[in-house]
Amino acid sequence: MNTPSTTKPPAAAQLSEIDKAMKWPALLFLLSAVVWLLTGTVFALLTAVKSTNPGFLAGCEWLTYGRVQAAYFNCLIYGWGGNASFGVGLWILARLCRKPMPMPGMLLVGGVFWNAAVKIGVAGIIIGDMTSVEWLEMPTYASSLLAFASILLAIWGTLAFRYRQPGPVFVSQLYILGALFWFPWIYVTAQIFLFVDPARGVVQSLTNLWYAHNLLGLWLIPTGLSAAYYLIPKILGRPIHSYYFATLGFWSLALFTGWGGMRHIVGGPAPAWMATVGIVASMAMVLPIVILAVNHHLTIIGRFEKVAASPALRFVVFGTVSFTLAGLIGCVMSLRSVGEVSQFTLMGVGHVHHWIYAFFSMIMFGAIYFMMPRLLNRSWPSGKLIQGHFWCSAIGITVMLVALYAGGWIQGLQMTAIDADGSLVNEDFLQIVRNTLPWLHARTASLLILAIGQLAFTANILWMIFHAVLSWKESLSSAKSSLLPETAAS
């Protein structure tokens, strides 16, 4: 198992110091992330059941479909996604800056504020203060806290990079810095244009599309990519294939993503050029997608026995494959002829889950499996639970994506089909709704599978923490007993 390089003592001692400095902030983010993941899944299950059985818990205004659905996405994106991306991203950043980072307190404050904001925001959605602006549903009293926390964390990240140990820079650092810097910018811009001083008419919707697209493309996706870039060579002990294109991949992703959101307004109340520009930008994403696919997949090729044996790498590789697939599907869905059918259907929900779950979450799971032993200095209690988590996640998300893509495509075809003399093929709208039900049931089933995996994940973490606390208590009492004679003597 050991390779000669890991036994270099100076590097090893230093890394340990870096992890020690990041221990509490990283644990705060990661454990909060897991709690939010589970909360989100509860809301997701409610949403899924309600979408097929509208009478389920319908008497309760707080749990009406629209609110539960918004609560689900906010838990998933800001609760799980935000915490995971800060926990994993900042830890990788600190490691690659190769210096024990000062001011972990700043991170703790940022983390506490972030989580308080999400809690208040989700509660606000449930009690009826939601804004109904996609992915910005949190009421303004929560979003200001969220903005503050994200700015604080971005400042910390910038300072960490500024005072890093001089030397080379790795592409993961670029992705993390980008994510840290872009999130506050898009978030504050969207808040101003939408709520503080609302823009006139459709400009609000353009802002919303720009924000939502960048939230995925310039925040969650970069964090996931940074973790993939870091973990693959680290675990394989092999440099990234064609690494010299990684920078081009990063900058082209940064350049094209911002424009891509406009493809969603195709056919809608906006000048045609906006959708056109969005489509071209979405197609141009082929460049970063191919570069990343080459870098990620070609590094793995020929090392599959390692992937199969490794807890973290399994998840990361699943995530990078999902990145390639989701990216290419995004390109196809952006085309006008495809968008005409797929727009407003379950396919949109499916594509979002492709990014957030099949790509981002899977890589975050892998990163957490890599990080936790190093933060707590102990191994995972059960390899079986890790296996179970992986297979439940992989199967669950595959079932969900197939159901939403296929169901959505069929739904779209039925909604838009027109026969030769210009009349509707499927005149009865309610029949189209009924036809989606089997697919929605499949989604509920897939969520249950995902939930089982998440429970295995949580059980493993709790078990690990339980052991860590036990041994900490032991060492404390043994230290006490070794101290006692001294104090008595003095």
Added chain:
Amino acid sequence: MSETNPNDFNQPDELVENSRIPDDDLLEAHTKTFSKSEGNGQGNLVIPILTTAIVTLILVFGGNYIRKYSADFNPWVYDENGTPPNLDPVAEGEVVRSLDGEKLYKRNCVACHQSDGKGLPGAFPPLVGSPWVRGDPERMVAIVLNGLTGRIEVAGNTYNSIMTPFSALLNDEEIAAITTFIRSNPDWGNNADRVSAEQVAATRASYERSEAWKVEEILELFPLE
């Protein structure tokens, strides 16, 4: 916290995920690929060619697509194949045709003359079959522009109320459309000539006055046919 090297757990891989490069080596190894453009040996020619091909494709496709489907970035074009709408009907002389006299009538006249044009018995005279609205268009236009007061006899009934002036409320095109609608409405038994905006403008210019017409004045200027 113990001082063990977290990179070196000596545990089975399934439970800790041993890492095989320390971060220093990771950074160095990758930085080297920049200076020598080495990668890890293979694909050095394939990848640059692939990248160049993709960039070229993006430029060609993107350039063409934008040229074809952006409608010159015109804010009024919503269909990527569409042409800009004609936002200049005045210059095209289309206003009178596109003005909807019926709508204007409903907005401005129905309060008194009612939507069926029959007026209110004893209060407001009818327009249906009324000699006052047929014949010389100038008479009707003058009344609409400047209003009317005094006893008036229409279709055998006498009315005595006030008609408000519209010269400040409606422009020439609108008055032309309303009067045309009333004068040529077959449902009301009227089939007089259309009124043009120029006629309204001419009437407006020749009878500028501040108070409403008296019925006698109108009859003197424009006797009923």
Added chain:
Amino acid sequence: MMKSLPLVFFGLFATLALSWAGLLWQGQKQLGGLQPMSEYYAIDPISNKSRLEKPQKDEDRFPQEPVGLAQQGKAQYINLGCVSCHTQQVRRQGFGADFERGWGDRQSVPRDYIHQKRVLLGSSRTGPDLANVGQRRESPDWFHQHLYNPQSVSPGSTMPPYAFLYEKREIGQNGGNLAKALELPAEFAPEEGHEIVPTLKAEALVAYLRSLKLDYNLPEMRLPDESQE
């Protein structure tokens, strides 16, 4: 690889600033100054100024400001999250089948939204588009029945019932409220001697839904000729 922090940050800033300027700033420039317009008069697309010599009257200018009760209803629409299943945008003819489904007689254009303090275009059509629902459905009763229990008028619908926006009352109490009470098919009706009455929230929501109409012309987008008759 970039080592310099200022250079990295300039890159991060510039890439996002480009899309911000190209889409939002440019969008604001093109669409941010739209005014309500009479259907008859031209506007100069460059200066956005009206060619009309005298000012137009408010009642001739579209879209018109929504009235108070409808505004309150919009707040309900927002806080119940209706936007998660309903869009409010009619796509242009030939793109999808919005016209054929009877969701609108003309497509939505940016000017239609200028009075809205919150624009709810939506991104999912689990339910039908609502941009023109006020013209499709005339009767407030239909809306109330549908909101109280969608199954009563649209069997098989997956829309949740909003019964919590309605009150069950004993008939004859508080002087009775028969005029407002919902007429429901037997299987959805409350037990004998009771009636279902909309709360103010429900009244407002229905007023809002009924106010959603695309029945006016704009200089840049007219209704087809036959619908003007």
